[in-house]
Amino acid sequence: MTSPAAFSRRRLMQGFAATTTLATLARPVVAMPTNPDVVVIGAGAAGLAAARQLIDYGLEVVIVEAANRIGGRAWTESDTLGVPFDRGASWLQGPADAPHVAQARALGFDLRDHSTPRDMLFIGDRRADGTERRQRDRAWSAFYAALASSRGDVAADTVVPMDAPFAKTVATWMGPMDFGVDIDQLSRQDWYAFAEYEANYLVREGLGTVVASLGEGLPVQRDTAVQRVDWSGEGVQVETTAGTIQARACIVTVSTGVLASGAIRFTPDLPEAKQTAIADLPMGQLLKVGLMFDGARFGLSPDDFVSHDIDGPLPAEACYYLAFPAGHDYMTGFMGGSFGRAMEREGEEAAIAFALERLVASLGSDVRRHFMRATMAGWDGNPLSRGAYSAARPGGFAARHALAEPLGDRVFFAGEAMATPYATLVTGAHMHGARVAEDIAFTLDAPGCSSCAARKQNPIRIPGTD
Numbered sequence: 161m162t163s164p165a166a167f168s169r170r171r172l173m174q175g176f177a178a179t180t181t182l183a184t185l186a187r188p189v190v191a192m193p194t195n196p197d198v199v200v201i202g203a204g205a206a207g208l209a210a211a212r213q214l215i216d217y218g219l220e221v222v223i224v225e226a227a228n229r230i231g232g233r234a235w236t237e238s239d240t241l242g243v244p245f246d247r248g249a250s251w252l253q254g255p256a257d258a259p260h261v262a263q264a265r266a267l268g269f270d271l272r273d274h275s276t277p278r279d280m281l282f283i284g285d286r287r288a289d290g291t292e293r294r295q296r297d298r299a300w301s302a303f304y305a306a307l308a309s310s311r312g313d314v315a316a317d318t319v320v321p322m323d324a325p326f327a328k329t330v331a332t333w334m335g336p337m338d339f340g341v342d343i344d345q346l347s348r349q350d351w352y353a354f355a356e357y358e359a360n361y362l363v364r365e366g367l368g369t370v371v372a373s374l375g376e377g378l379p380v381q382r383d384t385a386v387q388r389v390d391w392s393g394e395g396v397q398v399e400t401t402a403g404t405i406q407a408r409a410c411i412v413t414v415s416t417g418v419l420a421s422g423a424i425r426f427t428p429d430l431p432e433a434k435q436t437a438i439a440d441l442p443m444g445q446l447l448k449v450g451l452m453f454d455g456a457r458f459g460l461s462p463d464d465f466v467s468h469d470i471d472g473p474l475p476a477e478a479c480y481y482l483a484f485p486a487g488h489d490y491m492t493g494f495m496g497g498s499f500g501r502a503m504e505r506e507g508e509e510a511a512i513a514f515a516l517e518r519l520v521a522s523l524g525s526d527v528r529r530h531f532m533r534a535t536m537a538g539w540d541g542n543p544l545s546r547g548a549y550s551a552a553r554p555g556g557f558a559a560r561h562a563l564a565e566p567l568g569d570r571v572f573f574a575g576e577a578m579a580t581p582y583a584t585l586v587t588g589a590h591m592h593g594a595r596v597a598e599d600i601a602f603t604l605d606a607p608g609c610s611s612c613a614a615r616k617q618n619p620i621r622i623p624g625t626d
C-alpha cells in the first residue's frame with residue numbers, strides 16, 4: 161500500500177536513478193531458443209525487464225514461468241468485479257522517470273496522479289475533527305523525526321513515540337499497510353533506505369496490465385516450474401517440470417518467500433551467506449479485498465483513503481481502504497502484517513465480512529444496502545509468492561545487498577527484494593532486472609552491449625582492492 165502522501169517517505173538516495181528505458185512498443189515476437197544463453201526464472205516485472213534487455217544485447221533467452229500468466233505479483237483481472245481489479249500491486253510508484261510511466265503513457269493508459277490523496281480518518285462512526293486530525297498529523301511527523309534521527313537497524317517500535325495520541329493509527333499505516341509487517345517487525349534501516357516516490361499513479365486499466373504489456377513478444381514458457389538449478393559444472397542446468405534447459409547463465413527472480421520455501425533446489429547448495437540473506441528478508445503480507453458497490457459514493461471521492469482510529473492493542477484488527485480507485489465503483493480494503501495473515505487463513509468469506517463490517521462501522525449501514533459483490537486477493541498462501549513483498553528483519557537490512565551477489569559467473573539474482581532504494585516496488589523490480597541483465601551481458605561478453613564495452617575500458621574500481 162502507500163502512506164498518505166502528506167507523510168510520504170523522505171527524499172533520500174537519488175543515486176539509483178531510472179537509468180533504464182523501456183524498449184519501443186511494437187516489437188517482433190522473439191522465437192523460443194532451444195539452447196539459450198540465459199534462462200530467466202520468473203516472468204514478473206524483474207524477469208520481463210531482464211529478458212528484454214538481454215535480448216537487446218544480442219543474447220538468446222528463455223523465460224520460464226510457473227504460472228499460466230505473466231506479471232507475477234502485478235496482476236489485473238476483470239472477472240471477479242467486472243472491471244479491472246489489481247489483485248497485487250496497484251500504485252505505479254518510483255522516480256519521476258520510472259520506466260513504466262513512459263510505457264503506460266505511450267500505450268494510452270489512463271494514469272491518475274495519487275500524490276496528494278485525502279486521508280479520511282474516522283473515529284467510531286464520525287469523521288475526525290480538525291483538532292484530532294492535527295494530532296494525527298503530529299504523530300506522523302514525530303514518527304518520521306524519530307526514525308530519521310535515530311541510528312542502527314533496530315525495530316521501528318523501539319524508537320517511535322508509541323504513547324503519542326494516534327500513534328497506533330500511524331503505526332498501523334506504516335507497518336502493516338505500507339511494509340506488510342507489524343511495527344515491531346519493521347526495520348528502521350529498511351524504512352530509512354526507501355526513497356520517496358516522485359511518481360505515484362493509479363492506473364484505471366490496472367497496473368498489472370501495464371506490466372503484462374512488457375511481456376508481449378517475449379519467449380515465455382508458461383506453466384513450467386523450475387525445480388532445480390545445477391551450477392556445479394560449466395554454465396547451468398535448469399531442471400523444470402517440462403525438462404532440463406542447459407544455458408550459460410540464469411537469473412533467479414522469484415520472491416524470497418519462494419526461495420525460503422525450498423521449491424527451487426540448488427546444486428551445490430546455496431552458500432551460507434545467501435541462505436542467511438534469504439532468511440533476513442521474509443515476506444510481508446498485504447491482503448486486499450475488493451468491495452463492489454452500485455455506484456453509491458458515501459460522501460467520498462475517488463482515490464480517497466479511509467482509515468480508522470486504533471484504540472485496542474497492536475497489532476490491530478485494522479482494515480484501511482482506498483475508495484473508488486481511478487473512478488471505479490469498488491473500494492479496496494487492505495489488511496496487512498500478522499492480522500492480514502490471520503484473515504487470509506480464515507478465508508475469503510471471513511475476510512470480506514470483516515472488510516464490510518469495518519466499513520459499516522465508519523460509514524454506516526448504507527454501505528450494506530449498496531454492496532453488490534466482493535473478492536479477496538491473498539498472497540500469503542500463493543506458492544508462487546508466499547507473501548506480498550519482502551521486508552527486512554530488524555538487523556537484516558544488509559541482506560538486500562547480499563542476496564543480489566551472483567554465484568560464480570552464472571547464477572544471478574534480481575527482483576524487488578534487492579531493488580534498493582525502490583525495494584518492494586514493481587518499478588524497483590523492473591530497474592533491478594534491467595541492471596542485472598547488464599551485469600550478465602558484461603560477464604558473457606554480449607555482442608550488442610555498448611555499455612559493457614565502456615565498462616571494460618573503465619572497469620569499476622572496488623574500494624580497498626588496490
Ligand SMILES: Cc1cc2nc3c(=O)[nH]c(=O)nc-3n(C[C@H](O)[C@H](O)[C@H](O)COP(=O)(O)OP(=O)(O)OC[C@H]3O[C@@H](n4cnc5c(N)ncnc54)[C@H](O)[C@@H]3O)c2cc1C
Pocket residue numbers: 161201202203204205206207224225226227230231232233234247248249250251252253384385386387413414415418423424446447448539543544545547548549574575576577584585586587589
Ligand atoms: C497485495 C500487493 C500489493 C502491492 N502493492 C504494490 C504497489 O501498489 N506498488 C508497487 O510498486 N508494488 C506493489 N507490490 C509489490 C510488487 O507487486 C512486487 O514488488 C513486484 O511485482 C515484484 O516483481 P518481481 O519480478 O520481483 O517478482 P514476481 O512478480 O514475484 O515475479 C516472480 C515470478 O516467478 C514466478 N515463479 C515463482 N516460482 C517459480 C518457479 N519455481 N519456477 C518458475 N517461475 C516461478 C512467479 O509466478 C512470478 O511470476 C504489491 C504486492 C502485493 C502482493
